Amino acid sequence: MSFIELFNYVILVYFIAMEVQLLFVSVVSFFALQRDQFTSKYGRLHDMLTSDTTPPVSIIIPAYNEAAGIAESVRSMAMLKYTRKEIIVVNDGSSDETVKRMIDEFRMEPIDVPFRPSLETEVILRVYKSRLPLPIVLVDKENGGKGDAINAGINIARYPYVMATDADMVLDDECLLRAVRHFVEDRARTIAVGGNVRPLNGCEVRRGRVTRVALPRRPVELAQVVEYIRGFLSARPGWSALGSLLLVSGAFGIFQKQAVVEVGGFRHGHLGEDMELTMRLHRHYRRKRIPYRIVYAPDAVAWTEVPLSSRVLRRQRMRWHRGLMQVIWQYKGMLFNPRYGIVGLLGWPAFVAFEFVAPIVEFVGWLVVPASVVLGFLNWEIAVPLFLISLVLGAGNSLIGLFLDERFGYYNAPGDAAKLLVYSLGEQLGMRQRTVWWRVRAMFWNPRRKSWGDMQRSGVGNLASEKGSS
Amino acid sequence: MLPVLATLGAITAVAGSSLFVYKLVRHRRERFDEFRRASYVGALSEMATRSGYPLEMLRRWSPDGVFLETLLEFLKFLQGGERQNLLRLSRELGIVERFVTELRNSKRRNSRVEAVKALAEFADPASADALLEALTDPVDEVRWQAAGALAKIGDPRAVRPLLEALHRETDWGANRIGDTLVSFGSTAVPDLARYALLNDPSLSSTTAHLPLVARVLGIIGDVRAEPAMLSALESDDTELRIRAAAALGTVGSLACVPALGRALCDVEWEVRAQAAAALGRQMDGRAIEGLRESMRDENWWVRQNSAQALSEIPRGVEALIGGLDDEDRFARDASIERLMAMGLVRKAVEAVKDGSAGERERYIVRQLVVLGRGEYLKDESASEKVAG
Numbered sequence: 001m002s003f004i005e006l007f008n009y010v011i012l013v014y015f016i017a018m019e020v021q022l023l024f025v026s027v028v029s030f031f032a033l034q035r036d037q038f039t040s041k042y043g044r045l046h047d048m049l050t051s052d053t054t055p056p057v058s059i060i061i062p063a064y065n066e067a068a069g070i071a072e073s074v075r076s077m078a079m080l081k082y083t084r085k086e087i088i089v090v091n092d093g094s095s096d097e098t099v100k101r102m103i104d105e106f107r108m109e110p111i112d113v114p115f116r117p118s119l120e121t122e123v124i125l126r127v128y129k130s131r132l133p134l135p136i137v138l139v140d141k142e143n144g145g146k147g148d149a150i151n152a153g154i155n156i157a158r159y160p161y162v163m164a165t166d167a168d169m170v171l172d173d174e175c176l177l178r179a180v181r182h183f184v185e186d187r188a189r190t191i192a193v194g195g196n197v198r199p200l201n202g203c204e205v206r207r208g209r210v211t212r213v214a215l216p217r218r219p220v221e222l223a224q225v226v227e228y229i230r231g232f233l234s235a236r237p238g239w240s241a242l243g244s245l246l247l248v249s250g251a252f253g254i255f256q257k258q259a260v261v262e263v264g265g266f267r268h269g270h271l272g273e274d275m276e277l278t279m280r281l282h283r284h285y286r287r288k289r290i291p292y293r294i295v296y297a298p299d300a301v302a303w304t305e306v307p308l309s310s311r312v313l314r315r316q317r318m319r320w321h322r323g324l325m326q327v328i329w330q331y332k333g334m335l336f337n338p339r340y341g342i343v344g345l346l347g348w349p350a351f352v353a354f355e356f357v358a359p360i361v362e363f364v365g366w367l368v369v370p371a372s373v374v375l376g377f378l379n380w381e382i383a384v385p386l387f388l389i390s391l392v393l394g395a396g397n398s399l400i401g402l403f404l405d406e407r408f409g410y411y412n413a414p415g416d417a418a419k420l421l422v423y424s425l426g427e428q429l430g431m432r433q434r435t436v437w438w439r440v441r442a443m444f445w446n447p448r449r450k451s452w453g454d455m456q457r458s459g460v461g462n463l464a465s466e467k468g469s470s
Numbered sequence: 471m472l473p474v475l476a477t478l479g480a481i482t483a484v485a486g487s488s489l490f491v492y493k494l495v496r497h498r499r500e501r502f503d504e505f506r507r508a509s510y511v512g513a514l515s516e517m518a519t520r521s522g523y524p525l526e527m528l529r530r531w532s533p534d535g536v537f538l539e540t541l542l543e544f545l546k547f548l549q550g551g552e553r554q555n556l557l558r559l560s561r562e563l564g565i566v567e568r569f570v571t572e573l574r575n576s577k578r579r580n581s582r583v584e585a586v587k588a589l590a591e592f593a594d595p596a597s598a599d600a601l602l603e604a605l606t607d608p609v610d611e612v613r614w615q616a617a618g619a620l621a622k623i624g625d626p627r628a629v630r631p632l633l634e635a636l637h638r639e640t641d642w643g644a645n646r647i648g649d650t651l652v653s654f655g656s657t658a659v660p661d662l663a664r665y666a667l668l669n670d671p672s673l674s675s676t677t678a679h680l681p682l683v684a685r686v687l688g689i690i691g692d693v694r695a696e697p698a699m700l701s702a703l704e705s706d707d708t709e710l711r712i713r714a715a716a717a718l719g720t721v722g723s724l725a726c727v728p729a730l731g732r733a734l735c736d737v738e739w740e741v742r743a744q745a746a747a748a749l750g751r752q753m754d755g756r757a758i759e760g761l762r763e764s765m766r767d768e769n770w771w772v773r774q775n776s777a778q779a780l781s782e783i784p785r786g787v788e789a790l791i792g793g794l795d796d797e798d799r800f801a802r803d804a805s806i807e808r809l810m811a812m813g814l815v816r817k818a819v820e821a822v823k824d825g826s827a828g829e830r831e832r833y834i835v836r837q838l839v840v841l842g843r844g845e846y847l848k849d850e851s852a853s854e855k856v857a858g
Contacts, residue, residue, distance in 0.1 A: 039610075043646075044614050052689070158770060181642070392478045395486075403489060409496070414497065
């Protein structure tokens with residue numbers, strides 16, 4: 001068997017393994033979503049609004065140069081349907097008017113609040129409390145990155161559960177209720193719950209709420225809608241049901257405060273701080289043999305602005321991929337290690353093999369195919385159908401996500417349905433290759449690290465008015 | 471390769487087209503449902519306000535799921551005579567019987583759960599037997615909905631079956647049943663108290679749900695539960711002690727104050743915090759000393775609850791003001807936060823500003839300045855006057 005033949009077989013086996021894994025997880029996701037939706041619909045969720053067993057939650061919003069949308073965002077959080085909550089905005093050394101905006105909008109005044117810091121953070125300059133009858137706290141601290149800001153919020157938080165979210169998120173009315181349900185269901189074991197994050201672009205937003213779900217116009221945004229659906233609905237419910245959810249999104253995740261403090265909080269300056277924390281929680285609880293659950297709540301929906309341009313998207317994806325690489329390096333010891341149960345033996349290896357290795361394999365293919373053409377090795381009869389099969393399977397994966405998304409009933413207008421289908425097929429040519437290229441570049445290019453993304457925000461309110469005027 | 475490609479391509483094409491068609495059909499159906507719903511809303515609004523209605527037309531409508539959904543929405547929000555009109559209409563149309571039959575006979579869990587959810591809205595005593603049977607349904611959600619429906623009907627026969635069902639439930643289910651038991655009110659107390667004292671031989675002997683029962687008793691707030699809660703306060707189970715301490719705030723008499731005072735020194739902060747809150751509700755001066763000490767607790771909740779409790783007890787405010795020069799910084803902070811919440815700080819500042827302040831007001835403002843909380847003195851004049 002020649003080297004080329006061996007290479008072909010390796011690639012083929014890898015390819016089949018990836019598809020089998022995707023299909024398997026999607027099937028598990030289907031049943032998990034079905035079960036979850038049934039409980040969510042009939043499980044007397046609204047009892048939680050009046051029940052004293054509903055735990056209070058501290059909502060932490062780390063903010064760095066978020067003056068454009070911070071007030072709207074806080075108002076939106078304050079209107080969430082929930083019994084007891086406090087909102088902690090942590091200004092992470094913004095150079096814009098984030099603090100001033102908060103003070104003006106919510107009549108914040110400085111307070112001298114004593115607390116015993118359980119996590120180390122950059123210096124807290126001042127703590128403010130709203131004079132309005134709203135439980136809003138503003139923490140002004142020196143710049144330390146997103147993880148550091150969340151840690152500062154955790155130090156100030158009074159309640160046993162903390163929700164980490166972003167300032168540009170628009171949350172559904174009942175998302176907190178739906179996410180906390182999982183803690184109430186199994187209070188002793190549940191340490192983290194991740195929510196379902198969907199792209200906000202194209203939607204109509206009024207008074208801090210999504211009032212009409214629609215698709216955006218730009219192709220780069222549309223491709224991300226398909227991508228988010230695939231990631232949050234095909235994969236996460238399945239991995240969560242298998243007990244191997246490896247990422248509780250920092251954009252919308254709820255954690256048991258004590259668990260986060262026990263493992264040392266969010267890592268400062270990490271590029272994938274949310275995944276790193278999730279992995280650390282898995283490692284800690286598995287090592288100590290403490291029963292635990294990290295769960296995904298698909299019905300707890302939060303909406304986020306996704307990048308509007310390829311330039312910003314590239315930066316975001318490269319940052320994510322470098323974050324992933326950092327996490328892989330840190331937790332390499334968990335790979336195929338039976339001590340970490342299903343996480344070490346299935347979830348983590350699958351994640352590394354199909355999230356990290358996949359772009360490398362695809363990129364190697366790009367190099368090998370032209371080389372083979374030049375050297376005359378390429379068997380066109382096999383290569384072309386194989387390439388087409390990979391595109392069809394890619395589109396198939398997106399379609400599975402769209403089928404699973406039918407449970408939520410979004411994007412049913414004829415135009416939206418057509419656009420989604422076209423993009424789930426179309427992203428295979430162009431977007432997919434671009435993403436692979438960015439990921440490969442991220443492996444070699446190591447620019448000055450930035451803990452915060454430099455994505456330009458239009459602000460929730462601005463987005464709404466933009467939509468309204470269009 | 472080509473056959474594989476052709477097969478996969480065909481599957482993808484068929485799946486994509488099916489999804490597209492499905493979305494279109496769904497879109498049309500939703501619009502049609504909206505249209506019908508609008509008609510039903512108009513008709514039901516009319517019918518709710520009068521006693522006669524065109525029964526033949528309603529019979530044609532009643533099999534329609536959208537009509538039933540709309541009717542249930544109306545029942546959720548209507549009260550009094552209007553609700554009675556719609557209930558009478560539902561009986562005449564045989565809707566309640568239909569749901570009872572569905573609940574008893576359907577093999578599909580969705581049908582049963584929809585039926586029991588609907589029966590909860592009707593809250594018709596005629597459906598109580600079927601709902602009691604549904605408490606043993608294999609589907610969790612059916613049982614929880616049945617429990618809720620029985621609570622709405624208020625049939626006390628449901629209390630014991632609900633307690634029996636507790637040990638089979640998950641945390642979530644048990645909590646939902648707990649919420650249900652609360653709505654039975656005082657009629658449920660004898661059964662609940664017997665359960666809490668573990669002296670009901672006919673019920674399961676498990677202790678896992680005792681904290682939940684203690685919580686329910688606390689919310690109902692019937693003094694007949696006091697002996698059971700005092701006994702629970704001595705338990706080794708932390709969760710039970712927490713719930714018992716909280717419950718004593720509402721079910722306890724003055725006799726429980728010494729026991730709650732001892733609970734202020736419990737090793738678990740949650741017990742201490744609940745005991746402090748409960749002592750505040752008892753409003754007994756014997757608790758002042760213990761609460762004053764608890765304002766130095768290492769836990770914020772305990773300090774806050776203790777300060778709040780002091781503010782509720784006669785002469786407790788003096789102890790709070792005394793806390794302003796406590797050697798412990800956290801105790802001082804708890805005092806000042808509470809005094810601010812009570813509006814006493816603002817009053818003291820105003821009094822100092824307009825020159826009507828007595829010694830107590832001057833002391834409060836002086837301590838404010840000493841503690842570095844001068845931001846509440848909107849101008850410097852008050853602190854200057856105090857200094858002067």
